[in-house]
Amino acid sequence: MSAHEEERLAALLRELTPAPAGWVRAAQELPAARAAMDALVERAMASERCRRQVLSGLEEALAQAGVVPDRRSVTELRARLAERREEG
Amino acid sequence: MRYAEKTDGELVASCRAGEGAAWAELVERFSRYVYAVAVGVYRLDTHDAEDVFQEVFARTYEHLDRLRDDAAIRPWIGQLARRLCIDRLRMATREQVRDPIDAPDVEAELERLEEALDVREALAGLPEHCRTVLDRFFTRDESYRTIAAALGIPAGTVASRISRCLGRLREALDGSGKGASSSRER
Numbered sequence: 001m002s003a004h005e006e007e008r009l010a011a012l013l014r015e016l017t018p019a020p021a022g023w024v025r026a027a028q029e030l031p032a033a034r035a036a037m038d039a040l041v042e043r044a045m046a047s048e049r050c051r052r053q054v055l056s057g058l059e060e061a062l063a064q065a066g067v068v069p070d071r072r073s074v075t076e077l078r079a080r081l082a083e084r085r086e087e088g
Numbered sequence: 089m090r091y092a093e094k095t096d097g098e099l100v101a102s103c104r105a106g107e108g109a110a111w112a113e114l115v116e117r118f119s120r121y122v123y124a125v126a127v128g129v130y131r132l133d134t135h136d137a138e139d140v141f142q143e144v145f146a147r148t149y150e151h152l153d154r155l156r157d158d159a160a161i162r163p164w165i166g167q168l169a170r171r172l173c174i175d176r177l178r179m180a181t182r183e184q185v186r187d188p189i190d191a192p193d194v195e196a197e198l199e200r201l202e203e204a205l206d207v208r209e210a211l212a213g214l215p216e217h218c219r220t221v222l223d224r225f226f227t228r229d230e231s232y233r234t235i236a237a238a239l240g241i242p243a244g245t246v247a248s249r250i251s252r253c254l255g256r257l258r259e260a261l262d263g264s265g266k267g268a269s270s271s272r273e274r
Contacts, residue, residue: 009254009258012204012207013223014226014227015204016120016124016208016227019122019141020123020138023123024115026142028112030111030146031108
């Protein structure tokens with residue numbers, strides 16, 4: 001392999017640096033987080049009291065369900081609860 | 089078979105079958121590419137880039153059952169990543185910006201990333217010692233000394249291993265018909 005080819009391959013290898021580990025981990029845990037979120041929404045919709053309780057402490061409810069309570073998951077939970085209420 | 093050795097189509101089928109390790113590999117396989125599109129090509133800030141990154145994988149997960157061609161997951165993810173980045177840029181400027189995907193420099197950068205992804209795929213098929221040394225040296229920017237200490241081998245061996253493994257990578261690319269040349273036809 002010529003030096004030119006070697007340099008070109010090396011440059012292409014350098015193009016794709018690792019994404020931040022936390023981002024990758026969050027994306028990899030998506031299926032588990034989705035399942036936990038689904039279960040949490042179902043529990044919350046069991047009664048108006050449960051729904052209000054979850055709404056009053058979204059972050060705590062998420063954490064208890066095993067979902068990292070970040071901006072994205074809190075927004076999603078709030079939206080899903082509102083959506084289910086409109087449906088119901 | 090290791091998930092890393094599966095083709096894109098096989099990997100998607102495994103994800104659809106609910107194999108958690110397959111999904112983890114799919115994210116691993118495309119994470120660098122999506123990150124490079126968001127940060128390297130479209131220059132999104134960290135906050136927007138993270139949102140796009142998570143949105144790409146969330147939508148991919150939701151669409152697994154609806155893909156028309158499992159093997160086409162790569163262009164599907166590529167298009168989605170670009171579209172979401174453009175949406176972010178538009179939201180940020182609150183005006184209709186010209187589609188940056190049409191700009192020649194963006195097009196060239198995206199093409200280069202596609203080529204880099206071919207190289208990553210070929211790298212995944214190499215033996216562990218080659219994958220490790222090439223990844224540490226080229227993408228994690230570690231020195232010979234750091235790699236030597238981590239792997240417990242002399243620094244001189246690191247240099248020769250890099251050279252030998254680059255040769256194997258070249259062969260793998262030639263064998264796959266995806267040789268990394270500047271005039272590669274797509």
